[in-house]
Amino acid sequence: MISQSGPQRYISDNKAYDELPGFMNKLKVRTVLFLHGEKSLAAAQPYLPAWPDDVKVVDVPFGGECSFEEIDRVKAIADENDVDMVIGLGGGKVLDTSKSVTTGTHRYLVLIPTLASNCSPWSAISVHYKETGEHINHNIYLETANLMLLNPKVILNSPIEYFVAGIGDTLAKFYESELIFEQLPEDQYTVALTISRQMANNCKAVLLKNSIGAVADMKAGRLTPRWRQIAETIIVMAGTVGGWGDDYGRASGAHAIHDALTIFPATAPHLHGAKVAYGILVLLAIENKVDDIRNLLPFYHKLGLPTNLADLNLGGIADSDIEKIATAAADPSTQMHFVPTEEPITAEVVKNAMLTVEDVTAAVEE
Structure with a gap:
């Protein structure tokens, strides 16, 4: 039996997002892939801090499904830009895609849930679907997120x-x-x-x-x-x-x-x-x-x-x-x-x- 208790660091606070720049600085992160849903970004935007001046941010809107096609697309963007960290902001499928992209790599993973709809932000599991939404499988990874940030105000205003x-x-x-x-x-x-x-x-x-x-x-x-x-x-x-x-x-x-x-x-x-x-x-x-x-x-x-x-x-x-x-x-x-x-x-x-x-x-x- 293998236990994986959760993210390495978890912060739940109305100012939780403010921890992000300092966290990136301590890890000497220089390039970030920011994967997000459009509605999720709009909800979280008022609380997000400015990106550090010395960090390049590759903005990637989420394709809609945690599918192997979407994972491959995001992985290619991460490889092309030599990304140090992936930040996933949104619901479970965005976060699961982020986990699938970083698993087995050197990249740090930050998860920012904007919904309280499942335990994806806490788990080391990704559930995969076809582009049509039909379930395929789930994978359990060796790694958990390096950081998970939860802002209750953002989730309170979610659907x-x-x-x-x-x-x-x-x-x-x-x-x-x-x-x-x-x-x-x-x-x-x-x-x-x-x-x-x-x-x-x-x-x-x-x-x-x-x-x-x-x-x-x-x-x-x-x-x-x-x-x-x-x-x-x-x-x-x-x-x-x-x-x-x-x-x-x-x-x-x-x-x-x-x-x-x-x-x-x-x-x-x-x-x-x-x-x-x-x-x-x-x-x-x-x-x-x-x-x-x-x-x-x-x-x-x-x-x-x-x-x-x-x-x-x-x-x-x-x-x-x-x-x-x-x-x-x-x-x-x-x-x-x-x-x-x-x-x-x-x-x-x-x-x-x-x-x-x-x-x-x-x-x-x-």
Whole structure:
């Protein structure tokens, strides 16, 4: 088991970005590749310090997907300009692309999240997609970021749907690891696994207690301790689950459902965390925890997270299409294989679980 706890240095403060020039100076950085989303840059710009006069900045707008084509494009620009540091500013796909560009090189990596939508800023993982948005795979790297800067004011003013999706993605940290930890013999618990499990439990407890209020705070533009706790739970606490727990705390069944859903373009408008949230329900059905599904539904409804196929723009899809999702999710190459069940999780098991979710959610809504 390998633990990677997170960035080498993490700063969360309304003036966090001000640390950047001094950090570059101490590392004697002379050329920076600045990869960013356009909307993210506009949001962060009022808080960004001036670039040092002795640093050349290569400005690179993000292409839109963390695809191998985009990674190769950015790598070529970095090589051409003999870049010392890559700064990624934006959402998870920008940050994952930045990680993919710097891994295995001499280049320093700085991550500046402008959304609280997942734990990408904390993790050493990049998730790769086709240019169409269909999931390909994920890679776990040897390195973590040299520096991660979080400005709560920037994230508070980000689109609310990303924050809600982040809550869904982070809730999965508990449900995807719970059964794994439950079945782990006590004599195999290391301190790292104890930290991982505690953080997974904390994710669930904090989110279920404070998410509804935090969303209300965000809608009202209030930077409250409650809102900040949820934002940092999504980015930091969630990242420590897999960071400390390795395969015991990694994404599993709910993310396998998400990945399979990306086959269908109709689901593209729904963010990563929203699809993962639906995947939690399917995972619980696979584990025969129907009462847990019922208990979560009021929380999902208050936040607007998807609870069935119709909510994912797949209402009325053919039985063969449900089988296609189930087959993709149950493939041995997916993260579904992390789910510890007595019998293998087949496409039929996943399909039946999806239909169970349909029945349970329909009964609740009647």
